[in-house]
Amino acid sequence: MSAQKLDITRLGGQGDGIAEGGQIFVPFTLPGDVVNAAVEKGRGTLMAVLTPSPDRVTPPCPHFGPDLEQAGCGGCALQHMADAPYRAWKRELVVSALEGRGITAEVAPLVACAPHSRRRVVFAAKRTDRGALLGFYRAGSHQIVAIDTCVIATPRIVEALPSIRRLATAAAVGREAFHLSVLDAVPGLDIAVEAPFKLSEPDRLRIISATRTEAPVARLSFNGEILIEKQPPQLTFGSVLVSPPPGGFVQATAEAEAVMGELVSDHLRKAKRVIDLFSGSGTFTLRLATQSHVHAVEADGPSLAALDKAARRAQGLKPVSVEKRDLFRRPMMTAELKAYQGLVFDPPRAGAEVQAQDIARSAIPRVAAVSCNPVTLARDLEILIAGGYRVLSVTPIDQFLWTSHVEVVALLERPKR
Structure with a gap:
């Protein structure tokens, strides 16, 4: 391991600073920093900041930073970066993922996430x-x-x-x-x-x-x-109380979930029948059910049971049906999608490549694609675009504050033939 003086020129996809030449990654550094770092096999350990970047700020958490004794918890990567360049970098993660698949789409400004909001x-x-x-x-x-x-x-x-x-x-x-x-x-x-x-x-x-x-x-x-x-834990999806199963998936922040729900609901408002793929416990289903008949499809039985129970107890919803199904092993076929005028899918980080192929062959007028991984989302959007869909909007949402992760909602429509 050797100590080197490095000029940091850009940020990598995981939030590490990259030294001039693009060969050395140094956590806790920013473009514009001049640092001393101990370098081994392309990775640098920050030893000292000789000249700080103009974008460098004081981290708000005592556990953040390279100090092996006092900090470095690994939960956050970018607390030392000022808000404006941080948000621009995070939005650029989505732009770059789309450009990597040759997708031209207007990417909205990043929807910000407040500290102390991760639930x-x-x-x-x-x-x-x-x-x-x-x-x-x-x-x-x-x-x-x-x-x-x-x-x-x-x-x-x-x-x-x-x-x-x-x-x-x-x-x-x-x-x-x-x-x-x-x-x-x-x-x-x-x-x-x-x-x-x-x-x-x-x-x-x-x-x-x-x-x-x-x-x-x-x-x-x-x-x-x-x-x-002692008492069943509950969350509110839209106006409906749900008791999710132990360890069940929920969106990281309530504020981000509300933004995603509004985007999806507005996009699918005119659809009489909607299908929600990878529905979880009903984040989108129960919001959409105030305006449409919804069929929810999910592989996790306890999550689906929680959704079904909540829908049955709620007042003022249109009919909600549920189906336990592993969409990776058995995706919804194009023929099965004929009954719907709207579709939303929110898969795990791996995306929904096979399912997207059947959606691309369908005639569903409006689709909402939600993802916590811009790279796999871009791949799935490429499939939909090749099938005739047009991207109307892409909205990045920062519900994973100070990390390299970003939520994205893409809204698509199939032009009338």
Whole structure:
């Protein structure tokens, strides 16, 4: 490993600064920085900022930065970057992904995300001789960095960190690292523990007893098994209350979800019948059902059951039907899509390449494509465009603040033949 003086000229796709020549990636640096870095195999460890970039600001979190003793939790990549250039860079991630597929489309300004708005956070934990170590993995490693605050999580999650740490200690019956997914819901936190070890009956009873005394926690599950539910955790999708399953997928922030819901609902407003693919627990289905008949398709049974239960209890919705189906193994065929005038799909990061091919052959007038991965979204949009669809708008949404991840909503229509 050698120390080098480097001029940082641009940012890479993961938020690392790239030195002149494009061969050395240095985390925690920005274009315009002149730095000393220890370099090994194309990666630099920041040692000192000799000349700071004009875009450099003081990070708001004490756990952010290259200091191996005091910071470096790995949850964020760009807290040291001023807002305007940060937002421009994040929007450019979407522009570049589209251009990489030869797609010309107007990309809207980035919809900003406020600090302390992330309602779902996944912590890493590990048993130690002094209780559980709770925090986030350091970037590029399996080392857990302990935290006592977090500037992206909701205030209720931050205030509950001592409770979460105590419950992690109760659950740490094995030596392996494990995860706690914490959802800020009503009336309290929903904690889903996922671990590579099993619980004995005394372990279960001890965790249940510990959870009873932690007021912020409404429910705790272990590897999908609900151990204690004081009250069912609930979220509101549009105007409908839903109790998602333990560890079930939800959008990271309520504000971003509302923006996405509005974009999709407005685009599909004239559709009498809509199909929602990869529906989850009903983020879009239950909003769309105020104006259209909706068929929701999802592979995860508990999420689909939560959607169905919520729809049956809600007042003022048009009919909602559900179908459990793995759309990667068995996509909706073109013939099955004939009954619908609108479609929304929100797949995992891998995208929906095979499903997009059937959508491209359909006659559905309006499609909304939602994704947390601009690269796979661009691939799927290319398929739809080749099938005759036209992109009307692309909106990037920053619900993953200070990271390299960005949510995108693309709206398409099939011109009348």
